[in-house]
Amino acid sequence: DVKVTQSSRYLVKRTGEKVFLECVQDMDHENMFWYRQDPGLGLRLIYFSYDVKMKEKGDIPEGYSVSREKKERFSLILESASTNQTSMYLCASSPWNQPQHFGDGTRLSIL
């Protein structure tokens, strides 16, 4: 079974902090994705990566950056956290042209 592991289930941070969300997959997948999930809005793509050190902006990249130094790890970075970034964050991975597999999600609260 594919395992996509997000480092925290719940996280509480303060406004202005730099926040790191980590995601690791164990199946050597090329593609990795970060989504944000909000009630009534569904999932929206923040960033994705199709190879080590490669990244592309999704639909809502503002206020976020990403890092992929190793194939199995994809990090989402909130450079200066704001209250409107309080949300559920989902990481996913997939091989080329195959369905995405999701992690359990991180519920992030910015106070």
Added chain:
Amino acid sequence: AQTVTQSQPEMSVQEAETVTLSCTYDTSESDYYLFWYKQPPSRQMILVIRQEAYKQQNATENRFSVNFQKAAKSFSLKISDSQLGDAAMYFCAYRTDLRGSNYKLTFGKGTLLTVNP
């Protein structure tokens, strides 16, 4: 840009009955994939079923089946013999099949399904 619309924010069904969740999408492409994902209260998103646009035959997975109407751009999910474990948020998703697209998904806003005992 592609859009995916789920017009039913909430649905409910009696255990053992059948329920259909609606999804429509907008695209100018001819080759693409459609998916239904399930997100139970435990939160992990699970793939339920997928459909390749070039296939006329509707996909089925045990109690789950789809009604894919390409001309109408409609992709509904039918759950037969509903079980308590089917209670979840269901998301419809679209993915292009264009080369170099990197296969990102566009999701609908979800339908919350309640199963009544």
